[in-house]
Amino acid sequence: MSAIVDRRAVTAAPIEEILSMRWSPRSFDPAAVVSDEQVTSMLEAARWAASASNVQARRFVVGKRGTDSFARIERHLMGFNRTWAPNASLLVLAIAVIAPEGDDPAGAHRWAEYDTGQSMANLASQAHALGLHAHPMGGIEVADLRAEFDLPERFVPITVTAVGTIASPDLLPEKYRERETAERTRLPLDELVLARD
Numbered sequence: 001m002s003a004i005v006d007r008r009a010v011t012a013a014p015i016e017e018i019l020s021m022r023w024s025p026r027s028f029d030p031a032a033v034v035s036d037e038q039v040t041s042m043l044e045a046a047r048w049a050a051s052a053s054n055v056q057a058r059r060f061v062v063g064k065r066g067t068d069s070f071a072r073i074e075r076h077l078m079g080f081n082r083t084w085a086p087n088a089s090l091l092v093l094a095i096a097v098i099a100p101e102g103d104d105p106a107g108a109h110r111w112a113e114y115d116t117g118q119s120m121a122n123l124a125s126q127a128h129a130l131g132l133h134a135h136p137m138g139g140i141e142v143a144d145l146r147a148e149f150d151l152p153e154r155f156v157p158i159t160v161t162a163v164g165t166i167a168s169p170d171l172l173p174e175k176y177r178e179r180e181t182a183e184r185t186r187l188p189l190d191e192l193v194l195a196r197d
């Protein structure tokens with residue numbers, strides 16, 4: 001079996017280990033489980049993320065592998081995501097609440113997606129702190145998920161995040177193994193930062 005590789009970020013100045021060591025694997029141990037306490041810990045991390053005016057325009061649907069909620073999320077993953085994500089221990093559907101109840105859903109919560117992303121970044125960090133890995137997916141069937149969970153129009157499914165215990169790349173179909181061990185890259189800072197004094 002291939003070893004799990006160290007995919008630590010290469011940085012120009014030191015950053016916290018929890019940030020440099022986080023990455024998004026696709027090979028999860030299909031036998032691993034998460035405890036209720038771990039799930040609550042990750043959700044608390046998500047809950048305490050910042051949000052515009054503290055509106056907390058985000059909601060979550062959470063299912064451990066083997067539960068009804070897991071199956072109901074899993075069936076609306078797109079293409080390739082359906083091949084690897086079912087081995088995760090937990091799926092978390094993150095939903096942006098784009099407008100308050102009874103309001104015109106035309107973007108009244110302008111920061112809802114940002115707030116949702118913030119909370120899921122917190123969740124991923126907490127997962128890492130617990131010795132787990134998290135992998136967000138935008139490849140989801142948004143309309144089908146909304147129908148599956150009977151969500152109103154102002155609730156917009158944004159991502160599903162797979163959380164679990166990392167496993168050997170050998171568990172993946174051959175054509176995807178290489179991605180699991182390839183060098184991690186980012187745009188250089190001087191391309192990302194448009195002005196810096």
Ligand SMILES: Cc1cc2nc3c(=O)[nH]c(=O)nc-3n(C[C@H](O)[C@H](O)[C@H](O)COP(=O)(O)O)c2cc1C
Pocket residue numbers: 022023024025026081135136137138139140159184
């Ligand atoms: C909003 C969002 C959507 C993503 N969608 C998918 C997806 O559908 N399938 C997938 O395999 N990875 C997906 N990813 C994972 C990215 O490809 C990954 O984060 C990126 O390549 C950087 O790699 P790293 O997270 O390992 O540093 C997504 C990530 C984000 C933040």
